[in-house]
Amino acid sequence: MKTRATRRQRRSAAIIKAVRPWQENPLVHSLTCGNDSQHAPLEAVEENGRVELHCRDCGYRQADIPEIVIKGKPSRALAKRVAAVLAAKPIQFR
Numbered sequence: 292m293k294t295r296a297t298r299r300q301r302r303s304a305a306i307i308k309a310v311r312p313w314q315e316n317p318l319v320h321s322l323t324c325g326n327d328s329q330h331a332p333l334e335a336v337e338e339n340g341r342v343e344l345h346c347r348d349c350g351y352r353q354a355d356i357p358e359i360v361i362k363g364k365p366s367r368a369l370a371k372r373v374a375a376v377l378a379a380k381p382i383q384f385r
Contacts, residue, residue, distance in 0.1 A: 303337045306361055310335035310344070313360045318374070322360065324351045 314321045314332045324330040324346040333344035333353060344353040 299340050303340070303342050306342045306356065307335040307337065309361050310342075310356065322353070322356075324349060325353060326351045 310322070313319060314334075321332040322344055323332060326346070326349050330346050330348035330351075333346055333351075335342050335356070336345045341354070342356065344356060345351070
């Protein structure tokens, strides 16, 4: 059973590693608390072999992590390019 536990640990570590850049990227909406969206962004935590999102402010827990967060983590390079374009040419609303 050691192999199964090791695989689970690697998967959990990969999910936590994918959530962090998502939560820190200013170009995407971070995963927020279900009780109060003004709380700090949710933090990925492993408990009992599962990764959940926890709110540090109130203890809210979310077991479901969107697949796009796990597989489609935002690129820092893309974020920098978009920020540079926006800084060079501000968006004008009519």
